[in-house]
Amino acid sequence: xxxxxxxxxxxxxxxxxxxxxxxxxxxxxxxxxxxxxxxxxxxxxxxxxxxxxxxxxxxxxxxxxxxxxxxxxxxxxxxxxxxxxxxxxxxxxxxxxxxxxxxxxxxxxxxxxxxxxxxxxxxxxxxxxxxxxxxxxxxxxxxxxxxxxxxxxxxxxxxxxxxxxxxxxxxxxxxxxxxxxxxxxxxxxxxxx
Numbered sequence: 001x002x003x004x005x006x007x008x009x010x011x012x013x014x015x016x017x018x019x020x021x022x023x024x025x026x027x028x029x030x031x032x033x034x035x036x037x038x039x040x041x042x043x044x045x046x047x048x049x050x051x052x053x054x055x056x057x058x059x060x061x062x063x064x065x066x067x068x069x070x071x072x073x074x075x076x077x078x079x080x081x082x083x084x085x086x087x088x089x090x091x092x093x094x095x096x097x098x099x100x101x102x103x104x105x106x107x108x109x110x111x112x113x114x115x116x117x118x119x120x121x122x123x124x125x126x127x128x129x130x131x132x133x134x135x136x137x138x139x140x141x142x143x144x145x146x147x148x149x150x151x152x153x154x155x156x157x158x159x160x161x162x163x164x165x166x167x168x169x170x171x172x173x174x175x176x177x178x179x180x181x182x183x184x185x186x187x188x189x190x191x192x193x
Contacts, residue, residue: 003118004030004047008039008065009054009080018052021107027114036060040068047073050117052110055081055089055103063089066098076117080105140178146189147181154188 005027009015015032023029031042036057043051051069053062066077077098081089089100101113144166151162170180 003049003114003121004028005114006030006039006042006048006051006069006075007032008034008036008051008057008062010034010057014054018105018110021110022052022114025111034058036062036065036068039065040072043069043073043075048075049121050078050114051075052078052080052114055079055085063092063098066093067096070096070098076121078110078113078117140181143181143185144177147184150184150188 005022007015007018007022007029009018012034015034019029019032030046030048031039033039033042034057036059039051039053048069051066053066053069055062057065062079062081066079069075069077074097077096079089079093079098079100080103081100083102086100086102093100099113099117101109147166148159148162151157151165152159155162157165166177166180166184169175170177173180175183
């Protein structure tokens with residue numbers, strides 16, 4: 001199954017057409033709604049990956065709903081916008097994860113837009129994971145540098161000697177360098193802060 005999609009448009013017939021097009025292409029339709037409030041209730045129990053939202057809903061603007069959905073469930077949004085409102089919509093979305101598609105919507109336009117949103121989401125999540133790994137690596141390196149400095153000050157070692165001692169302790173105990181660094185800071189760090 002592909003990503004889960006919430007469809008929120010004013011007209012039932014349009015909603016059914018979109019739902020049929022997306023279901024035929026393997027998208028899982030989590031819910032279909034004709035109002036913003038129904039959509040907000042729906043994502044409370046069944047979060048979605050992508051929301052396809054009409055620009056004008058009976059109870060709120062599509063843009064307001066899109067912003068709320070991003071806060072609630074981090075859904076990417078495809079906002080269906082009348083051509084005369086496109087520049088306003090694009091200015092309003094700013095840095096949010098909201099893409100705009102001009103109405104009337106074609107099957108090809110809808111599917112292509114959702115496929116592009118999915119590709120973006122996948123790249124974004126990969127980049128987030130890489131960023132977390134890099135951040136964790138930098139934190140481990142910073143911890144090791146602090147422990148090395150504590151050893152240099154506490155035992156009067158050179159930088160190379162302190163580093164070798166940390167590596168040796170890691171190999172001798174079978175503990176990761178991060179754990180060794182924490183232990184060194186527990187012993188020497190408090191005295192030399």
